[in-house]
Amino acid sequence: MKTDAPTSTPSRAHPAAGAPTDAELIARILAGQKDCFELIIRRYNGALYKVGRSYGLAHATVQDLMQDTYVAAYQALGKFEARATLKTWLIRIMLNHCYQWSRKAAHQPQPAAAMPPTNEAPDTPQSPSTDGQQEILNRELGTVLEHCIQALPPDYRMVFVLRELEGLSSQETAQAIDITETNVNARLSRAKVQLRKQLESWYPRASVYEFNLIYCDEMVARVFRHI
Known part of the structure; x- marks a missing residue:
């Protein structure tokens, strides 16, 4: 299998205007248009990847389990009764594969995904005027958020990922994780509280909106051009 991160359209979004719905794709696949399953794979790659990562599994393992999930879903597509959405059904299959894999690997723990080794915030970009600065900042923030989400208890982490990210x-x-809606809401609330504490440990309140010293030279120059 490839080891690149899955590429997909945003999983929150509905099919683009003019794109076939899940129901239409299923009907075409069951009628023999096997190639249509590619659209389902691309549509839900992102969702299944987040589920696997939130289960605490490494990138390569998640990709293997995504493949197993899609194969199982394709083979059972004729039994899909649409009592839940296709997305929810795929997530349930993915979760089952994650659970089965974790049981088998219980005596051979999966190496943890690479995370920043300390609670130090990422280094500040060296140049505030670099064209790619926003992209760099976004990546750094994403790394911090992933670290904080990964630190949540598994039950809270899964609910947070499904509700807030997906x-x-x-x-x-x-339906996806077989608990009551009341428990979903309770776990989500607790996850947010813990996540807030995690983020505060990375970025103290005093550092929020702080005017970093690296910007001072530029500000001095800008002001002196106008006085």
């Missing part, structure tokens, strides 16, 4: 409703999340 945009599932409380009902869909409850």
Whole structure:
């Protein structure tokens, strides 16, 4: 299998205007248009990848389990009854594969995904005027958020990922992980509280909106051009 991170359209979004719906794709696949399954794979790669990573599994393992999930889903597509959305159904299959893999690997723990070794915030970009600065900042913030989410208890982490990152409703999340909607909402609330504490440990309140010293020279120059 390839080891590149999955590429997909944003999983929160509905199919683009003019794109076939999940129901239409399923009907075409069952009618023999096997190639249509590619659209389903691309549509839900992002969602399944987040589920696997939130389960605490490494990138390569998640990709293997995504493949197993899609194969199992394709083979069982004729049994899909649409009592839940296709996305929720795929997530349930993915979660089952994650659980089975974790049981088998219980005596051979999966190496943890690479994370920053300390609670030090990422280094500040060296140049405030670099064209790619925003992209760099976004990547750094993403790394911090991934670290903080990974530190949540597994039950809270899964609910947070499904509700906040994948945009599932409380009902869909409850269906996906087989708990009540009340428990979904409770776990989400607790996850947010813990996540806030995690973020504060990385970025003290005093550092938020702080005017970093690296910007001072530029500000001095800008002011002196106008006085």
